[in-house]
Amino acid sequence: MALISLEDLEGLDDEQLDDEITDNPEPMDEDDRLLSHWQAVASTHQVSVPPEMTGPIQEMTRNSQQREPIPFAPITRHEKMGEVLYEERLYPAGHWASVTRGDDLYEQSISMGFMKLMRFICKENSAGRYLGMTVPVVSTIHMMEDGSTFDKEVQTSFFLPTAFQSTPPQPFDSDITIVHREPIRVVARPFFGTTTEVTVGHQISLLWEILGVNDELRRDDYMVAVYENPGVPRRRNEIWFIRRSL
Numbered sequence: 650m651a652l653i654s655l656e657d658l659e660g661l662d663d664e665q666l667d668d669e670i671t672d673n674p675e676p677m678d679e680d681d682r683l684l685s686h687w688q689a690v691a692s693t694h695q696v697s698v699p700p701e702m703t704g705p706i707q708e709m710t711r712n713s714q715q716r717e718p719i720p721f722a723p724i725t726r727h728e729k730m731g732e733v734l735y736e737e738r739l740y741p742a743g744h745w746a747s748v749t750r751g752d753d754l755y756e757q758s759i760s761m762g763f764m765k766l767m768r769f770i771c772k773e774n775s776a777g778r779y780l781g782m783t784v785p786v787v788s789t790i791h792m793m794e795d796g797s798t799f800d801k802e803v804q805t806s807f808f809l810p811t812a813f814q815s816t817p818p819q820p821f822d823s824d825i826t827i828v829h830r831e832p833i834r835v836v837a838r839p840f841f842g843t844t845t846e847v848t849v850g851h852q853i854s855l856l857w858e859i860l861g862v863n864d865e866l867r868r869d870d871y872m873v874a875v876y877e878n879p880g881v882p883r884r885r886n887e888i889w890f891i892r893r894s895l
Contacts, residue, residue: 681703683703683706683707683710684698684700684702684703684706687702687706691760695754695756695757696756696757696760696761698764702764702767702768704771705764705767705768705770705771706767708770708771708772708779709767709770709771709782712779712781712782713782715781715782716782716783716784717781717782717783717784717810717811718783718784719740719783719784719785719808720740720741721738721739721740721741722738722739722741723736723737723738724736724737724738724739724834725737733838733839734838734859735836735837735838735856735859735860736836736837736838737834737835737836737837738834738835738837739832739833739834739895740832740833740834740835741832742829742830742831742832743808743809743814743829743830744808744809744813744814744817744827744828744829744830745806745807745808745809745827745828745829745830746766746769746806746807746809746817746820746825746826746827747804747805747806747807747825747826747827747828748762748765748766748804748805748806748824748825748826749762749802749803749804749805749824750762750802750803750805751801751802751803752801753801754845754846755790755799755803755844755845755846755849756843756844756845756846758788758801758802758803758805759788759803759805759844759873759875762788762803762804762805763786763805765822765824765825766786766805766807766825768822769807769820769821769822769825770782770807773820773821773822774818774819774820774821775818775819775820775821776813776818780809780810780813780818781810781812782810783807783808783809783810784875784876784877785874785875785876785886785887786805786806786807786874786875787805787806787808787872787873787874787875787889788803788804788805788806788844788872788873788875789803789804789806789870789871789872790803790849790870790871790872790873791869791870792868792869792870792871796868797850799846799849799850806828809827832895833891833892834891834892834894834895835872835889835890835891835892836856836860836866836889836890836892837874837887837888837889837890838852838855838856838859838887838888839885839886839887840852840886840887840888841883841884841885841886842883842884842886843884844873844875844886849871849873849888852888853871853888856888856890860890865892865893865894866890866891866892866893867890867891867892867893870891871888871889871890871891872888872889872891873886873887873888873889874886874887874888874889
């Protein structure tokens with residue numbers, strides 16, 4: 650299988666993608682094509698997507714237009730020349746499914762964590778059914794004492810859909826925990842593309858430059874919100890700063 654970069658994927662239409670993602674002259678069925686697409690994208694993060702992910706990938710793709718936004722109350726919105734600089738929001742308490750990983754690279758941790766969550770969402774749960782997708786998927790980063798280096802352990806979390814908030818399904822995977830979180834107030838700034846330690850670190854620095862000194866915001870933990878699956882080349886993301894109090 651030929652490996653392609655995210656930049657390559659941005660310029661490919663469906664027909665080109667079929668040609669690029671395989672060296673096999675035999676035509677690929679849709680399941681193989683989807684798996685190969687994800688494998689190509691994951692390879693840029695040094696992540697392997699195993700064949701058993703075919704089912705969850707297919708399920709997620711089939712239901713990609715049916716995503717439930719995590720509810721929030723808007724507080725303020727700041728723009729400059731039509732560009733959103735940042736928004737402040739209040740997110741409610743609720744149940745989340747969370748996975749903590751400590752892989753060598755930040756992007757490996759979030760990719761491996763998200764694959765585990767995908768299997769949980771796609772029937773590997775006590776309800777025995779597809780749960781539905783909520784967005785964004787949120788990763789929590791803890792900073793080391795120097796204030797600029799990411800801790801190896803990254804927690805990736807999925808807010809359970811409304812239908813399952815009162816009676817959360819239990820995961821079969823012992824690495825996934827169902828946790829109830831209290832409300833959280835965040836300052837959110839959008840950005841697009843891949844989420845690596847370099848790109849996320851840049852977004853953290855950029856938002857601090859915009860906000861200036863603010864002791865009401867935490868510096869030990871940040872959140873990265875991702876609105877599209879890892880197979881999307883230029884996906885929508887946000888960096889979230891966490892307020893110390895509501």
